[in-house]
Amino acid sequence: MAQLEEVSVDQFKHLVSERALTGETMLLNMGPQHPSTHGVLRVLLELDGETIVNCIPDIGYLHTGIEKNMEAKTYLKAEVMSDRLDYMNTTGNNLAYCLAVEKLVDLDVPERAQSIRVILTELQRIASHLVWLAAFGLDLAAMSVFLYCFREREIILDILELCSGQRMMTTYIRPGGLWRDVPVEFETAVRNFISYFPKRIDEYEALLTKNPIFLDRLISIGKLDAATALQYGVTGPMLRASGVNWDLRKARPYMGYEQYEFNVPVHPEGDTFARYIIRVEEMRESLKIVEQALNKLPLGPVNSDNRKFVPPPRSEIGVSMEALIHHFKLWTEGFSAPNASVYSAVESPRGELGVFLEGDGGPKPRRVHWRTPSFDNLSVMAEITKGHLVADLVAILASVDIVLGDIDR
């Protein structure tokens, strides 16, 4: 056990203003156990009455050491941990990791697998935005939105369960393709969702978008301008709410995103309301992508047939000695990747989710780094909360859409 050290107050003096040292302003701890911090985030607030003078986020309460653990596993086995990072966007994390591995070992993915990957990640994006909208409503005392959003999210989780047998931690997307092909019921399930969901978004908007109490809490609260956002590395819906048209699906298409027609919602206001409305619009756009991908879902294999990297299907193992050897080798020793590094990024519901992967020539990575969007999005909190009331902090924090598993890694 590590010895507890005496920590002197002098180490933290530079964080607060001088008025706090004379007792003129008050220091208040919010969290780590607080319902509107969405997990275990601690925020140290310096308050002048009800007004925020300083806001210092303190993270690390959910640090799991996933980056370190991944270094000790083979490329195939390490993927299981990627689900546990951002637990609201599990297939998106799988996709980011698989793209990095595929780039490192130069592996091609069949078209059918690419389309299914797009469908699943876009459904997951909707599910993530639904949870965000639910929690956002709840923080602003709109309880019923929470129940409606979770009702719809359940349908998406059912689709994921249909494919992979798991509701959340699917690990369905694998390096070189997918775990296996989707079942026959998949298409009907997704089509039902596509026809059912647009009306539900209208319902949420009817409850919130023109609700005067809701608007009063949001408009011109937590303003973030484009230059500050870029300085702090803010990406995703938060950056687009500050008027910067930057979406990796459009700018650097991966997984065949260039063949789908969709808009990237951009709002120049940069306030909490813009961040809300962008996510609602994004749900509609994601639905468009899902529909297009489903309409032209090609037939064919869902896995690369490069047996040096992709384990053979179960049916082959019984009849082919070579397949048995590959199966055995891939699940024990694993495949080796070159001594080089790649960085590949995808657009997660929260922003640029990047994976920096460096191999050492052997079957285990030397370094896996997750560039997680929430980490940088949270770091801008100190800037955008200054001068607002404590009640507004809750609205701003909710609009940032933090997932603590994503921040602390």
Add this chain to the structure above:
Amino acid sequence: MDKKLETIVQALQENFNTTNEEFRGEVHVFATAENIIDALTLLRDKYDFELLSAMTATDYWPQQSPRFHVIYQLSSLARNLTLQLRVPLNGDEPKIPTATGVYKVANWRERELLDMFGITPEGHPDPRRILMPEGTEGHPLRRDFPLGYEEPQFTFNFEEIDLGKPYAKE
């Protein structure tokens, strides 16, 4: 290499005497701790690299010189380019000058480097650990930091391990 990127890499080479590598279409430029801030400033102001996408490090232990590579992954939104800058550092007391003056996002990223690798950002406004608690010994993401496991409890060592468990005893 991309035509647009080639001119930028050449400019870096002329100004700072950098070398570069290419792998799967990604360009890695090797700079030094002395000129990295000037290089970042030049890239941001003249070549529109507005976004420091990622900042991390790799440990090449047991190799000592260089032991670490500090990695700056830059993005240009206006030109839609990416570029990676690498700074090799030796194993004894690794230090880099802070980039918080160029990109504010470097504030938390450098705290993470300090926490996880023990790479000191010189001139950082708030050099504290970020993820691990204050008073932690060592830097977890270094390759010589052991990945801890709990010892499995068998009949022969049951009581010995039980004594060390944190729960309340009768």
